[in-house]
Amino acid sequence: MSAPDAETGDREAEFRAFFERHYAELARLAHLLTGETDAADDLAADAMLALWRRWDRVRAAEHPAAYARGVVANLVRTRIRGAVRERRRIAAFWDRRPEHVEGPDVPAVVDVRTALCALPFRKRACVVLRHAFDLSERDTALVLGVSVGTVKSQTARGMKELQRLLGDRAATELAARRP
Template sequence: MRDQAFHAFFEKHHAALSGLAFLLSGDRTVADDLAADALTEVWKHWDRVVASGDPAAYAKGIVANLTRNWIRRQGRARRGLTLIGLGGDRAPSPDVPAVLDVRTALNRLPYRRRACVVLRYAFDLSEREVADVLGISVGAVKSQTSRGAKQLADLLKDLKTEVAR
């Protein structure tokens, strides 16, 4: 029974969890790994997940936490490479078509704002659900979503202006 319930959960939510990880991380390959890691954690703690009352929100919270940790590790790795003289001053050449993509602008948002915007608008979660997934207050969700949406709009406007030049 437990195996069947988890299997049904996996089939129903794997794609959405991978999509969430992609929108938060900006890396499709990493997103699949993060979704798999999250589902492994869900499986290990299946009884607790089911007892939470909303297994999908629980799993999204795991994805959000795993992605935040992955982003932190990437930053530390880049700083480490810079300290030893590798990967320093080279800026990637701009990819004009990618600049127009919303994902590019999303990646420029601070993690919490990005998470709030993605969960509210891409996954259509309520403010309460986003607060539960991220482990923050509803007020923080409201302010981060509002600021994130404005910052995203400004970034997209700036990118559009840059491309038009």
């Protein structure tokens, strides 16, 4: 095997090991950020494809797993923005109809996933990364590309909103799961 072939083999083996170590975590992150199981798997796969394409940059990064989480967060953000645009187009279409619904259809029970999906992306990402993934404020800031202060404020505001949506006991239990 020539030197370039050996280097390519090492690169592929290194990526394969990274994939095996982090794919499930990235899919879980995408699931918690989107609330959609099928979309989470697709987003994690898309993230891995993007990481492979930039593997030299990823493996040279100080924190490759944080880099990967950032890629997932960006893909989720793009997906959410697209969904919001689509909902606005649909709402604009249906708003032209003469009949309107008097009251909203409020579900009887609000679970954590539904409550998380109600949070704006940055708050949701901060809460999920801090409480579900046990990342430090610094690591969360690194993943999202924001300051530590932004992580602190967005996490606090997100938890306050979850407390309002879920009730004090449920939000406290969610926060208590962090070691």
